Amino acid sequence: MIENWLLKSEEYEPNDTKERFIDKSIFSFLKIINNIKKEEQGNTYIYKINVTVKMFSIVLNILLITLSRNFLFLGVLNILLLSLLLSIDKSKRLRIMLVSLIFPFFTSIILIPAIIKGNIFHSGLLIYKVFINILLINIISTTATRQAFIKSLKFLLVPDMFIWIMELTLKYILLLGEYSLEVLQALKIKSIGKSRGTKKSLFPIMGNMFLNSVKLSEEMIGAMECRGFTGEYHYKQKVELKSLDYIYILVNMLIVSLFIIIKVYKLK
Numbered sequence: 384m385i386e387n388w389l390l391k392s393e394e395y396e397p398n399d400t401k402e403r404f405i406d407k408s409i410f411s412f413l414k415i416i417n418n419i420k421k422e423e424q425g426n427t428y429i430y431k432i433n434v435t436v437k438m439f440s441i442v443l444n445i446l447l448i449t450l451s452r453n454f455l456f457l458g459v460l461n462i463l464l465l466s467l468l469l470s471i472d473k474s475k476r477l478r479i480m481l482v483s484l485i486f487p488f489f490t491s492i493i494l495i496p497a498i499i500k501g502n503i504f505h506s507g508l509l510i511y512k513v514f515i516n517i518l519l520i521n522i523i524s525t526t527a528t529r530q531a532f533i534k535s536l537k538f539l540l541v542p543d544m545f546i547w548i549m550e551l552t553l554k555y556i557l558l559l560g561e562y563s564l565e566v567l568q569a570l571k572i573k574s575i576g577k578s579r580g581t582k583k584s585l586f587p588i589m590g591n592m593f594l595n596s597v598k599l600s601e602e603m604i605g606a607m608e609c610r611g612f613t614g615e616y617h618y619k620q621k622v623e624l625k626s627l628d629y630i631y632i633l634v635n636m637l638i639v640s641l642f643i644i645i646k647v648y649k650l651k
Contacts, residue, residue, distance in 0.1 A: 471526065
């Protein structure tokens, strides 16, 4: 005699909403982790320029952009930045341009009342400055590795505590991202055939991440105390300039000269 339960259908239909939420979360975490880990170096000249020189360039150009109220100077600087942008890979180039357009868009929304009241020149100038600043920072950050960027901060006399917090933050984002990915994969395996809802899936992940981050921070403090950490951050770096670095420095000197000429002769 055959049991009734043996005659029932065994087809399994997973809950779409829950599976979709976990799958999307896994793909999102994988994308973020890969973006942090991936530090591809291109072959074009912009990648070969010393990161410390690039950092000097960022500080100098942001200062000049802030002081300038001349569209001619900003236009010349914009052309130079766009020529640097063309030397970057197409996929990265599109992303940089997209990000550089988003912030001026929101700035223009905030400035709508000022534009309506007739303050068009200064509003337009501010939006243009935001675009150039974001474009400049995006180009430099995309063409520099994370470690080289942190080392250059030390060379630029940035406070040790700031560098230390930045480096630890980047490392722990990666660490907690990998941990969250493992939790999500475990949750996906455990949730086969069950439907507890999106919120009930999300809360355990957040709770586990918080507890794990507290545990890691306590372990870090203990390790620092054991090693006698005094708050000083040592990085030995010897800056060796090549011909490309000197050319880049020369271009920046020309930008400074143009800024001075426009200021002195009041060119428009």
